[in-house]
Amino acid sequence: MPLTLSTEHLEVVLEAVNDAAAAAPAAAADRPVRSDALDALGVAPSYLAACGFDGAVGATSLLPSPGGAVDGAVPIAVGLGSERLTAADVRKAAASLWRSASKVDSLVSTLPTAAAADLGADGALSAVVEGMLLASYRFDEYKGEPAEADPLKRIVLAVPEGTDTAAALDRAAAVAGGIALARDLVNQPAGALTAAGLAAAAVEAVDAARASSNPKAGSASAEVWDRDRLVTERCGGLLGVNAGSTEPPALVRLRWQPTAEPRAAIQLVGKGITFDTGGLNLKSFEGMEWMKIDMGGAAAVIGAMSAVIRLAPDVAVTGICCCTDNQPGPTATKPGDVLHIRNGTTVEVLNTDAEGRLVLADGLSLAVEEAPDLVIDLATLTGACMVALGEKYAGLMGNDEAAIERAQAAGRAAGELLWHLPLPPEYREQLDSPIADLRNIGKNRYGGALHAGLFLSEFVGDTPWLHLDIAGPVRTDADAGEASKGATGFGVRTLVELICGW
Structure with a gap:
């Protein structure tokens, strides 16, 4: 048949x-x-x-x-x-x-x-x-x-x-479908995909995946936090980045819970900046041209959650997407302002174009509250990572050697190129602020990708954590292998490999 x-x-x-x-x-x-x-x-x-x-x-x-x-x-x-x-x-x-x-x-x-x-x-x-x-x-x-x-x-x-033809085809359809979904989201024009639209797409993806999965294997759910809920939940990083926008922010939390006792609990956190102008630290035309892709981390999380729900591993997985655009409106956060992150940390914003780490700070703070076995964030975070690694490699950082090895093995199996970068404690003083707990950029222009990783590490404590800076491989200028020109869906397959192969 x-x-x-x-x-x-x-x-x-x-x-x-x-x-x-x-x-x-x-x-x-x-x-x-x-x-x-x-x-x-x-x-x-x-x-x-x-x-x-x-x-x-x-x-x-x-x-x-x-x-x-x-x-x-x-x-x-x-x-x-x-x-x-x-x-x-x-x-x-x-x-x-x-x-x-x-x-x-x-x-x-x-x-x-x-x-x-x-x-x-x-x-x-x-x-x-x-x-x-x-x-x-x-x-x-x-x-x-x-x-x-x-x-x-x-x-x-x-x-x-x-x-086992059925199982092989089901896996191919689940993974390819998750990657195609991530590509669709990243390829969308920013005017057509607002933060609310990205949140709605995430909920729709979970509903579609749940409809095609085995209900006996587990359950899937989605919830969206609107602006009022974000205020109640003390998500000052996300609210601060959104302050100059006319579009409301959203935080989306997607869950897969297996029926069997889970072998592990993993939290995924994605940067969902639907368009990044740089805020009041306005980007140049060249720097702004492709900023519709700045929600590639959230797109990868949504695509991976779609695939995971279909594949139904006995691992509990939560996906958090921090969604907003970054605009230079009259009420925008100004250089020198101080934001209060969910975990109580205060951040002096000295560059409004270093906004991704601010929304991720809230997402990571939320993720570690459930004491997971691993937290992974994905973000088109820094141009500095592209300067260091080019357009084909993602930067990999983390605070746990076993987790780093897991990610490297998953990346090899996925065919997605990851390069391990350090989190040097010698650079931590770059983030010291005289008026707040942290500043959101380093004190010089060198090592920007590492400064960003060190900043994020402040919000995970001792929880095993990985950071993937996917600024380079999130898109391609030409057909290459199974990738088509435009968004690649990078990160989806690595996440699926890591989760299902736990």
Whole structure:
């Protein structure tokens, strides 16, 4: 029975073929490019070399139809490299295959079979489907004439005997759906996605995930704190950043609670600045151009919570999103003002463009009150992190070595690049204020990403905590692997790997 896999961006029919011979008409379409496969492809190595095809992971090349091809099928060679395959390799290869085949109406692929030896049958199928789904992503909501849909409507995947097809497809759909949701939110224009709109999208995502999950596995819920509730709850950081805006702020708390005794309790905190002008410390045009992405941390938390609810791990997870824009209105927080954070800490605001750490301070204070096993915050926090690490790496900081190792392992499994940065105690004096407990920026322009991490560490105490500065990889300027130009959904897969693999 064919399985219909649907997301907002793609609807295809996938048939898991438990015998690779059943896919014989196009079995050569995407075998790994290794020397022992060239004869089976019926292609001389010199032909591949002449095509500039080196077999690198994700490389593709159209090949002459071998003898016996049926219905004019055109084989596609897909490179899998020469090393042991990772899930990231297979997603990249599957995405390349999807793009190469996107102008035909059906595809038969043996890629899951080729990858099964390294990833296991279920893992290989899940990686292939996830890569294809994410490569198909489009954001054309505001196009007068949206691009024509790819004609590819039917995919037949050959998998080894015993593959748990349903579980593999469910996982791929959950993770790809969470990443696509995060991409959608970050790609939205700021004028269309206010703080209230972001909060509503989070609630809607939980409702949709809950409707498609097993109710016996656990329960999911969402609550939104409006301005009055934020005042009552003493969230002075979020209120202070919102002071110049005509749009009300919101704090969203999303929960997954398993029915079984949870193995751990994890709190996620996301920066949700729907547009950052810099406040009264106004950004330049160049600095403001892409500031609709400044809620990428909250988008990753929402996407991850959507996936977690669908996957139903026996880990209790709470997602907190601190949502507002940062505007230079007449009532805006001024340089030199002092804000009172939820945990009682006072902060002298010396740069209103260092606002993300102020809203996260409230979110982190709230998160640690429940004594979780781990708190993780995600934020497009500093340009300084991009200066240090470029656009592909996220900065990883934390106060717990075991948690850092967990995050690094999850990032490797997710194929998301993380680089561990220090929290040097020698720099803590940079945050000393003569009139408050802290200042929100360092006293010089060096080490800005580290100063921000040290600032956040003041609000978690001894609770194990990780900080991911995703300012660089939150978006890409070109299609790359399973990523499409625009928002990447970075962080969703790492969070899911860390939580489900706890």
